Amino acid sequence: MRSPRLLSLRLRLLLLTAALLLAGLSLVSVVATDQLRRYQLDRLDTQLRSFTTLLAQAPAIGLDDPMGTASLAVTDPALGLIGTPYLAYLDAAGAVVRGVHSSRLAEAALPAGSALRGVPTSGTAVDLDAADGSSRWRAVAGPTAGRDGTVVAAAPLAEIDATAARLRATTMISGAALLVLLTAAGWYALGRGLRPLRRIEHTAAAIASGDLSRRVPVVAAPGTEIGHLATSLNVMLGQLERAFAERAASEARMRTFVSDVSHELRTPLFVIKGSAQLNRMGALAERADVDEAMHRIDREATRLTALTEDLLLLAQLDDASEGxxxxxxxxxxxxxxxxxxxxxxxxxxxxxxxxxxxxxxxxxxxxxxxxxxxxxxxxxxxxxxxxxxxxxxxxxxxxxxxxxxxxxxxxxxxxxxxxxxxxxxxxxxxxxxxxxxxxxxxxxxxxxxxxxxxxxxxxxxxxxxxxxxxxxxxxxxxxxxxxxx
CATH class of the missing domain: 3.30.565.10 (Histidine kinase-like ATPase, C-terminal domain)
Structure with a gap:
């Protein structure tokens, strides 16, 4: 995997934006699914409580009148209509006296009797597992009126779970599609947004190659971050160009200065050296010639002394004139x-x-x-x-x-x-x-x-x-x- 430092700024910004967008879409999906599930559970719990209260007030319907074939023919579609496909009556000992369920449900898919006994009669809804473990149920219980016993109304959670799963799948698919579209749009937008930086980069490359006269073009409004950057870079480039120009001028002046100093020193030194060599070679036989040579040496030495003192004074003034x-x-x-x-x-x-x-x-x-x-x-x-x-x-x-x-x-x-x-x-x-x-x-x-x-x-x-x-x-x-x- 490539190091983050090797990725371009455009790609890093896009990855960061995509990661934030993915996290946001995931959070929205989780919250939406959870809220939908809670809403459906609350609605189902209300139906179960209402039906339990109704049956608890009329226990004879379930206990005294055996349900024959004609009665089941009427009850079976009614259970599906009211969304409560399983009803059970428990005696005081907790045994299931009678259970009525939709014909579409097998006996093994119903909650076990031991599970029904654990449902609180306060009206609080609880989740139960089917006897064969194939599904989950939502159950509400209430005491019967006029005799000791309990009536339990239960409904499977398969439909609620399926609805939540469909919503989750829908949000994932739509979120993935939205992520792809926004990533493509972000890639294009970042490309346009970073185009001024690429122009600044090209200008910097030209300056690095020696073209100090180049300036960053006006690629954005002065009030924007890139506008401020371009202005600051142009000010800096102007200062650098002036500094390099002054440096070049200073070097030229230094070369001229050294050349002039060498020229000024060479003439008196040649006179002094020439006079000394003539004297050493014995070419100055007459006293007058020797005196003349000594006079020339003294004159040039005085000139050298004056020149040296002037140069020293200028150096001192350049270094710390006030002192x-x-x-x-x-x-x-x-x-x-x-x-x-x-x-x-x-x-x-x-x-x-x-x-x-x-x-x-x-x-x-x-x-x-x-x-x-x-x-x-x-x-x-x-x-x-x-x-x-x-x-x-x-x-x-x-x-x-x-x-x-x-x-x-x-x-x-x-x-x-x-x-x-x-x-x-x-x-x-x-x-x-x-x-x-x-x-x-x-x-x-x-x-x-x-x-x-x-x-x-x-x-x-x-x-x-x-x-x-x-x-x-x-x-x-x-x-x-x-x-x-």
Whole structure:
């Protein structure tokens, strides 16, 4: 026999329904047969009691007048008509004085005299066995009037048993036919009802084969169980598709990151290794050549150190940015003023202006609760970016104050600006708008703006960019104002 787990849901539901239906039909058959039998027995008992009472009031009919042939000719059909084919009179000792029965019954098929003596005279009906055991009888007894004795009226139970048997057979046959019809109808109905689940199964199989864009079709009303299931599955599939897409994008970014890191590390390492090999081979005969090689090694080692520190900082910010901040109250105006001095020192020919946010009015207060050293690192990256990517002498404006409920510090230049494509990727790690730019110095590794944004977000702020080709660029640092409660 197949295990229930190997059966389909459709077949299991059908078997369960058929079993419940069979149990219900069986129960109905038993109850109906029992109720019919009780009804017939009650009716027979009433007839027997009535007839016994009548005969007990007129005992002379049975005792004083012997029944001849003419009398039997009248009595015999009368017994069949009243449904009491056996009458017996018992004396005080319990012996059968006279018995009258239908001519259709043999003497051996009647109840024995010993059985008749056991019938209570209170009118309670009892079941008796025939003398030959071939049938069962129902008997009622009552005392006779005017003399000591008992009259017993009895009727066979064969007709009642036959009626109950016919009803039982009828209910079994009709129940079996009904069970077959309802099972066939149930098989068809379950097939239609489970069709949406099969469509969901096919969709799941397609998704399992790699088609994450598939969705469960709308196979039922949203308020139904299958409708809820389809909706939940579609939400889950959308989340899975996004998760896989993000995973693929993350893996692509990781591959790009590893490639960029390898590329950034390879150049200084080759310079250091090449200079060291030249020295070991004795190719640097002059003191000036040795000094130049040591200078190159020191420069590249400094670049490696700066790159390594930047990568370590980014890793720390990705892991737990808040834990690396030492927050204190401060004002962004201090950083803005120092940034202006740094720009003038880098390029005295630049015109550096200090204004409010957006260039409106004088600089305003911008209190924050932040790590000053990290904010200086952000501003240094923004200032260095403006100095590196604009021609010498290009004017730069530094705005500071509050706007829209946040502290703002912005560095805006009038340089060449960027296209939308470059602006969308300028905060990516190792991204450069000009790949041909010299890589001397750690600031050109393409990590400065990525570090600036990561540090800003660690402070619950952000670094934003507004730019257009030929219209300059404005990098804006925004931070939350301190809680005054």
């Amino acid at each position: 690396h901040l030492d927050r204190t109250p401060m004002d962004l105006r201090t950083l803005a003023t120092d940034a202006g001095h740094d720009l003038r020192a880098l390029d005295p020919s630049r015109a550096v202006g200090l204004t409010g946010p957006g260039g409106d009015g004088p600089p305003g207060p911008a209190p924050v609760h932040a790590d000053e050293a990290r904010l200086r690192q952000i501003v240094a990256n923004l200032v260095g970016n403006a100095a590196a990517h604009t021609p010498p002498g290009t004017p730069v404006r530094i705005g500071v104050g509050t706007a829209e409920g946040r502290a703002v510090l912005e560095v805006a230049d009038e340089g060449p600006g960027m296209t939308a494509e470059h602006a969308g990727r300028v905060f990516d790690r190792f991204y450069r708008t000009d790949r041909s730019r010299s890589r001397s110095g750690g600031a050109n590794a393409g990590l400065g703006l990525a570090i600036a944004r990561s540090l800003a977000r660690a402070h619950d702020g952000d670094v934003e960019l507004e730019t257009a080709l030929g219209e300059g660029a404005c990098f804006r640092l925004t931070l939350p104002l301190p809680d005054r409660s």
